[in-house]
Amino acid sequence: MTSPAITPTDRQLGFTLIELLSVFAIIGIIGFSTPTIMDVLNTSKQTAVINEFAKTVAFAKEQALARKTTVSLCIANETHSDCTSSTNNWRNGYLVKVDKTGQILKTQKQLPEKIHIISGDSSAIEFSGNGLIGTSRLFKFCDDSKQGTIRNMIINNGSQVKIANFTNQGKCTS
Secondary structure, three states, rough: OOOOOOOHOOOOOOHHHHHHHHHHHHHHHHHHHHHHEEEEEEEEHHHHHHHHHHHHHHHHHHHHHHHOOOOEEEEEEOOOOOOOOOOOOOOOEEEEEOOOOOEEEEEEEEOOOOOEEEEEOOOEEOOOOOOOOOOEEEEEEOOOOOEEEEEEEEEEEOOOOOOOOEEOOOOOOO
């Protein structure tokens, strides 16, 4: 005796319990890991901004030494054509220029969204012809996507850069 052939209309439609549990497990894993993935991405953006700023500090120092004249790293104005002293927030970008001639050597356009740099009392760092700055400077690198995530960069008067660990200092202000 032969069994009757199963036609597509005779098959059950739907999912098995194992399939449903597998889907829920995957959704749960993705749901729990998404905030962590976002934290990693935001931290890497902040780190990239810090590294680029540190490279720009080194570049400005090298140019001051090579040219034997004062070179400034400063907050850029709206058009990135000169420095501005109207703010201590470097979010709009920054530039490196030779003070004597006004020649712009390097520009950094606007920082990534939610990342900004605050300097305490200064809108510029001036490197003298010997590569030194007058006084040490503190810069706060803030990540607005995670309240209180601030990293500090200290540039001492010998133009050495030191980066502090992550801190939780609340709101990022000057």
